Amino acid sequence: MLSPPAVSQSPAEESAPLDQRGQPGFLWPDDRPAEKETEHAASRVPRTWQEWVTVLLVVFGVAASLFIYLAPLPSGLTHAGKAASAVFLLCTMLWVTNVLPIGITGLLAIALLGLGGAVTPADAFAAFGNSAVFFILGVFIIAAALVKSGLSKRWALLFLVRFGRSPYVFATGLMLTSAIATVFMPAQATTAMLFPIAFEVARAMKLRPGVSPYGKVLFLSLAWGAMVGSNASFLGSTRAALALGMLFKAHGITVTFSEWMLASLPLVVLGIIVIPLILRVSFPREDVDFQGARKVLESAVTNLGGIQWPQVKVGGLMLLTIFAWIFLAGRVDLAIIALLSATAMFAIGALKWEDLEGRIYWSVILMYGGAIALGVALDRTGAAQWVVTRGLGEIRISPFFAIAGIAVAALIVSEFMSNAAAVAVMLPLGFTFGEQLGAAPVAIMLATSFGAGLDFALPISSAPNTIAFASGYIRMTDFLKAGAMMTLVSIAIMLLVAKVWWPLIGLVTVP
Known part of the structure; x- marks a missing residue:
């Protein structure tokens, strides 16, 4: 088990400026002076067993892929399908082990698909022409403008300061702020934006890292x-855009911005309600002094000053972009709106190229190109159909249980690789398996995307969990205890939403 990094006062924190009342000022990461690099505690922990597991998985992946590619053709599978299956297995192992950056594995997938004859090189490279890739790029640029202008920081602090009455009310406010912000920007960017606030509050309260129950509640919130919140819209999770792109490639079906938000609404609302309840059950209530933390928040708000013109411009453009995504859906591609908005951020002077x-996250964008190419290859060559028929062909269950199985499988896979990679691995097989049992492609897509985002039990399973774990206030056992409970409750909520809510809004029927 890796040890969390030790939390101590850094030279930057010791030299923090004083505000008008003589209180320690609030420093965001970009505002802090450079610090000397310190040895990470985890680097001193022996990792021999992990390295051996990684080596064995990679060797298995390479050997199994070569065996599949070189073996005689099985009945019902073409050479192209066999090549696609071999590349799929190899890339899955590489995404699980993270031996190569996920983007490089995506590029490798495209190269091997063309080289092995699974698809033509032109078809393999065409994956980067998918609108989902450019939608994600546009969203990253828009999020960069929100952060650079300071608008996201201003909104977060002004919202959070209203929850400064007591420590547990503040933790709930932090959770709400994080969830709402993730409707408009990627989850990893939201968590990174709010992390300094949580860390400064924990430091002001003199919480003991790894020991304080409130510290665990704060960072898990x-x-x-x-x-x-990342399930609420296309903007909060890059896996949503990938799933939509794969749905369109495989079935020519689109889901609008408003349809997605409507489909996810009960899942998000109920999830927000149960988070404080699960944290309350998992960790004893701690009597802590919130006075110092309240002063930190007030100091941060004071230092904001008045709203600036660049923030007004970025905010207005963001509202216009969301309006277009909602009301122009079906007439204008979402990616086109995202790219026009991203371009406008430069036109109004909100961004310069070096700001990007x-x-x-270029690695994510490159991975998406490879993932979409893999999905197309598995579908066109019949490899996904062959695998599902041979492995799951005798299963006879209702479409609802097919959706449940796919969601749970995506959840399990996402504990060992990135959420987006889990979608890339599971969705092609999910489409085939679901269709075989009469489940609608839209339901399969939603279940896979939502299921892959409900991985609360391990710090490596998602960027927000990883960032929270890096604080040092949460131990691995804390994730396993509270996260496992949150995962089980969340998957139950998702299946209830699929069974009751989706048919009710007319999006899809789930028998």
Whole structure:
């Protein structure tokens, strides 16, 4: 088990400026002076067993892929399908082990699909022409403008300060802020934006890292709020855009911005309600002094000053973009709106090209191109149909239980790889399995995307969990105890929503 990083006062924190009342000022990461690199506690922990497991998985993946590719053709499978299956298995192992960056594995998938004859090189490279790839790029640029202008910081602080009456009310407010912000920007960006606030509050309250029950509640509220909120729209999770792109490629079906928000509404609302309840059950209530934390929040709000013109411009453009996504859906592609909005951010002076350095997750974008290419190859070559028929052909269950099985499988897979990679692996097989049992493609897509985002039990399973774990206030056992409970409750809520809510709104019938 890896140890969380030790939390101590850094030179930057010691030299924090004083505000007008002489209280320690609030420093965001971009505002802090450079610090000397310190050895991460985890680097001193022996990792031999992990390295051996990784090596064995990679060797197995390479050997199994070569065996599949070189073996005689089985009945009912073409050479192209066999090649697609081999590449799919290899890339799955690479995404699980993370030996290569996920984006490089995506590029490798495209190269091997063309080289092995699964699809033509032109078809493999055409995956990068999918609108989902450009939608994600546009969203990253828009999120960068929100952060650079300071609008996201201003909104977060002004919203949070209203919850400063007591520590547990503040934790709930942090969870709500995280969930709401994730409707408009990626979950990892939201968590990174709010993390300094939570950390400064914990430091002001003198909470003991890894020991304080309130510290665990505080940082899990931050992470879980972002994770639940990421299901609310296309903007909160890149896996949603990937799932939509794969749905359109496989079936020519589109889901609008408003349809997605409506489909996810009960899942998000009920998730927000149960988070404080599960945290209350999991960790004893701690009597802590919130006075110092309240001063930190008030200082941060004071230092904001008045709203600035760049923030007004970015906010207005963001509202216009959301309006277009909702009311122009079906007439204008979502990716086109995202790219026009991203371009407008430069036109109004909100961004310069250098502002995007470090804020565009190129590895995610490259992975998406490879994932979509893999999905297309598995579908066109009949490989997905062959695998499902051979492995699951004798299963006879209702469409609802098919959806439940796919959601749970996506959840399990996402505990060992990124959420988006889990969608890339599971959705092609899910489409085939679901259709075989009469489940609608839209229901399969939603169940896979939502299921892959309900992985609360491990710190490595999602970016918000990883960021919260890095605080040092949460131990691995805390994730397993509270996260497992949250995962089980969330998957039950999702299946209830699929059975009752989706047919009610006319999106899809789930028998």
